[in-house]
Amino acid sequence: MSERAVLHVRGRVLAGPDDVRDELWVVGGRITYDRPAGARDVRTVDGWALPGLVDAHCHVGLGPHGPVDAGTAEKQALTDRDTGTLLLRDAGSPSDTRWIDEREDLPKIIRAGRHIARTRRYIRGFAHEIEPEDLVAYVAQEARRGDGWVKLVGDWIDRDLGDLAPTWPREAVEAGIAEAHRLGARVTAHCFAEDSLQDLVEAGIDCVEHATGLTAELIPLFAERGVAIVPTLVNIATFPKLADGGEAKFPRWSAHMRRLYERRYDTVRDAHDAGIPVFVGTDAGGTLPHGLVAAEVAELVTAGLPATDALAATTWAARAWLGRPGLDEGASADLVVYETDPRADVRVLAAPRRIVLNGRVVG
Numbered sequence: 511m512s513e514r515a516v517l518h519v520r521g522r523v524l525a526g527p528d529d530v531r532d533e534l535w536v537v538g539g540r541i542t543y544d545r546p547a548g549a550r551d552v553r554t555v556d557g558w559a560l561p562g563l564v565d566a567h568c569h570v571g572l573g574p575h576g577p578v579d580a581g582t583a584e585k586q587a588l589t590d591r592d593t594g595t596l597l598l599r600d601a602g603s604p605s606d607t608r609w610i611d612e613r614e615d616l617p618k619i620i621r622a623g624r625h626i627a628r629t630r631r632y633i634r635g636f637a638h639e640i641e642p643e644d645l646v647a648y649v650a651q652e653a654r655r656g657d658g659w660v661k662l663v664g665d666w667i668d669r670d671l672g673d674l675a676p677t678w679p680r681e682a683v684e685a686g687i688a689e690a691h692r693l694g695a696r697v698t699a700h701c702f703a704e705d706s707l708q709d710l711v712e713a714g715i716d717c718v719e720h721a722t723g724l725t726a727e728l729i730p731l732f733a734e735r736g737v738a739i740v741p742t743l744v745n746i747a748t749f750p751k752l753a754d755g756g757e758a759k760f761p762r763w764s765a766h767m768r769r770l771y772e773r774r775y776d777t778v779r780d781a782h783d784a785g786i787p788v789f790v791g792t793d794a795g796g797t798l799p800h801g802l803v804a805a806e807v808a809e810l811v812t813a814g815l816p817a818t819d820a821l822a823a824t825t826w827a828a829r830a831w832l833g834r835p836g837l838d839e840g841a842s843a844d845l846v847v848y849e850t851d852p853r854a855d856v857r858v859l860a861a862p863r864r865i866v867l868n869g870r871v872v873g
């Protein structure tokens with residue numbers, strides 16, 4: 511296919527929360543707001559257009575037991591694409607998925623290398639499991655492997671303690687985060703509990719995943735430092751089941767997980783209300799299936815975010831945060847068209863009418 515057809519998207523083009531236009535064109539795979547002169551073979555798509563959705567926390571090439579083969583990784587990426595999720599921040603994968611970058615039919619990926627965890631303090635087969643003295647070297651290695659992010663596991667169950675506990679001493683995370691920043695990478699960390707957060711934020715972390723342990727004391731600190739959170743409420747929904755499974759051996763941990771679960775909506779809403787940037791992530795791969803962005807947006811609305819803010823968390827704001835364009839003049843045409851206004855009811859995200867990736871209609 512040498513020539514892509516010209517596409518004419520008509521209706522309401524939601525180029526920003528306060529930037530609504532009547533139409534756009536796709537010419538040569540790129541967005542333009544200038545009607546192309548003398549275009550033949552114009553295909554028209556009607557509806558409400560959004561930039562391709564962002565899943566800011568998912569895993570491609572990762573399954574329940576660690577790395578998966580390329581065919582499975584491809585299916586994961588296609589599942590995301592077919593739900594309109596066209597930009598992924600991969601929050602840690604043991605697989606080499608660079609080959610996806612050559613595929614115009616698959617979503618764009620921003621990688622965080624492979625997770626870096628403390629020895630025996632994460633799901634087996636997922637992470638580099640190391641000791642604090644090796645953290646700086648592993649951060650440097652994964653910063654070079656990734657696309658501008660490094661992923662730490664900031665807390666996990668300590669089996670001796672029988673509860674969640676921070677995995678790294680303060681000096682180690684300070685040195686690790688400084689090294690990532692020196693190499694031009696941002697750092698994020700998996701954190702369920704309260705205790706791991708202060709050290710990480712004061713050490714200069716850029717983002718926290720899950721962040722269920724945010725308290726009224728910590729929220730102003732996050733807000734002041736501009737540290738983003740990616741709650742992954744569709745993952746937090748599994749906490750009661752995890753708690754049931756661990757009850758007999760680790761009752762304290764189980765009770766802790768249930769408390770974090772019970773206050774999850776208040777935590778996210780309070781964080782948002784305080785000005786903490788909140789982004790959509792599903793934690794797909796590993797244990798959860800891909801394609802859950804619409805469900806996560808609906809969860810953010812249930813938590814109390816206004817619909818436009820929940821949409822921004824997977825579109826305009828998420829793309830700006832990741833340094834990728836939205837529906838900008840000249841940008842790669844990655845967009846999704848819906849039958850009704852997603853600002854009126856975000857549930858329409860579950861049923862895209864048309865999906866356009868790199869200027870081609872793919873769904």
Ligand SMILES: [Zn+2]
Nearest residue numbers: 567569601793
């Ligand atoms: Zn994850």
